[in-house]
Amino acid sequence: MTHSFSSQEKPLRLITIPISHYCEKARWALTKLKLPYIEEPHMPPFHRFATGQVGGKSAPVLITEVSAFTDSSDILRYLDEIAPDNAKLYPTNPELRQQVEELEDLFDKQLGPASRRWGYFYVIDDYKFIQRSWCQGVPFIEGALFPVVFPWMRSVVRRGFNITPESAAQAYEQIKSIFEQVSKLLSDGRTHLIGDSCSAADITFAALAAPAVLPSEHPMSGGNLQELPSKMASEINEFRETPAGAYVLRLYGDRNN
Numbered sequence: 001m002t003h004s005f006s007s008q009e010k011p012l013r014l015i016t017i018p019i020s021h022y023c024e025k026a027r028w029a030l031t032k033l034k035l036p037y038i039e040e041p042h043m044p045p046f047h048r049f050a051t052g053q054v055g056g057k058s059a060p061v062l063i064t065e066v067s068a069f070t071d072s073s074d075i076l077r078y079l080d081e082i083a084p085d086n087a088k089l090y091p092t093n094p095e096l097r098q099q100v101e102e103l104e105d106l107f108d109k110q111l112g113p114a115s116r117r118w119g120y121f122y123v124i125d126d127y128k129f130i131q132r133s134w135c136q137g138v139p140f141i142e143g144a145l146f147p148v149v150f151p152w153m154r155s156v157v158r159r160g161f162n163i164t165p166e167s168a169a170q171a172y173e174q175i176k177s178i179f180e181q182v183s184k185l186l187s188d189g190r191t192h193l194i195g196d197s198c199s200a201a202d203i204t205f206a207a208l209a210a211p212a213v214l215p216s217e218h219p220m221s222g223g224n225l226q227e228l229p230s231k232m233a234s235e236i237n238e239f240r241e242t243p244a245g246a247y248v249l250r251l252y253g254d255r256n257n
Contacts, residue, residue, distance in 0.1 A: 012037040013063035015050045019133040022072045022112060025207035026060040027219065028255070029076050032198065033083055037062075041137040043146065044153055073108060076200045089200045099194045103201040111178045112208040114171040117161050119211040121168035122232040124154055129227065172235065175212050182244035198251070205244075206251040212239045215252035 014030065016023035018041045030037045042050050042059070051061045056070035062078070069075045080089040091097045123129045127150065135143040157163065182205060185193055193201045210218055214225065214236050225233040239245040 010065060014039045015047065015054075015056070015059050015061040015063070016041045017044055017047050017059045017134070018136040018138065020059055021115065021208050021210055022058075022108075023060040024210060024218070025072045025204055026062060026075045028203050028207055029079050029089060029200070031255070032089075032203070033079055033087055035079070039137070043134045043138045043142045043149075045149065045156070046138070046142045046145075072204075073104060073200075076104075076203070080200070089203070091195050091199065093195075096195050100199045100201040103193060104204045106178070107201075107204045107208050110174060111205070113161075114174040114178070115208055115211040117163055118168050118171040118175060119232075120157060120161060121163050121165070121171075122229050124157055124163060130154075175209075175239065179209070179212075179239060179242050179244040182247065183242050186243045186247055202251060206248045209239075209244070209248045210252075212236060213245050213248045215249055217252040217255060 012030065012035060014023075014026060014037050016027065016039055027039065040050060047059050048057065051057060051059055051070070054061055054063055054068035054070075056068065058070075060072055060075060062069045062075045064078070066078075069078050076089050083089065085092075090100055123133075130150065131146050135146055182193070192198055193205065212235075225236060228236070240249065
């Protein structure tokens with residue numbers, strides 16, 4: 001049975017890691033569509049207990065009356081299916097939809113891992129920053145256990161995301177390359193990446209670029225560069241000054257309008 005906005009009786013459940021930019025992608029889509037949902041934030045590694053109960057591994061996981069969706073792009077496609085015609089996340093035109101999906105795939109597979117690796121390289125040893133980023137809104141017991149699990153999780157993150165000075169430098173160049181591609185797309189004066197409205201491509205780019213631009217409107221982090229290492233802050237300012245970076249800041253500024 002196909003669900004719709006009108007047949008969605010219960011609020012959706014969104015299992016997240018607070019700072020995850022892939023979770024931010026799903027959060028943004030739900031907010032844009034004005035769908036009622038309950039966010040259930042968890043700190044790594046405790047998120048695995050919540051996602052594992054519904055067949056997921058990492059976050060985000062969206063739990064609906066139909067199924068549990070365990071990938072951010074699958075979440076957006078499901079939301080697009082139930083969205084009214086005037087609020088679709090993907091164009092109905094097949095050619096434009098393909099362009100949106102290709103950009104979404106590029107951002108998911110290249111920008112997301114690069115911005116995560118680049119960002120964690122600078123802050124993974126910052127106890128207070130990681131505590132604030134991982135623990136916002138999580139159950140009390142998880143936050144209380146942060147001092148215990150942080151040393152171990154820091155090593156897990158370093159290994160799992162291959163965080164080294166060399167890989168961080170490569171990630172920085174990859175972010176620059178993708179920002180250049182997006183800036184080129186925007187150079188003809190268009191208001192959105194594809195088509196005339198905010199699509200999955202725009203949402204994905206803004207969410208996954210957020211660690212490199214640090215929008216002040218981001219729901220899980222402030223834009224205070226003074227708290228960050230000077231080199232990281234300098235690179236964020238560089239990204240902000242590009243057309244692509246300015247576009248991310250504009251999207252965040254318009255997000256709740």
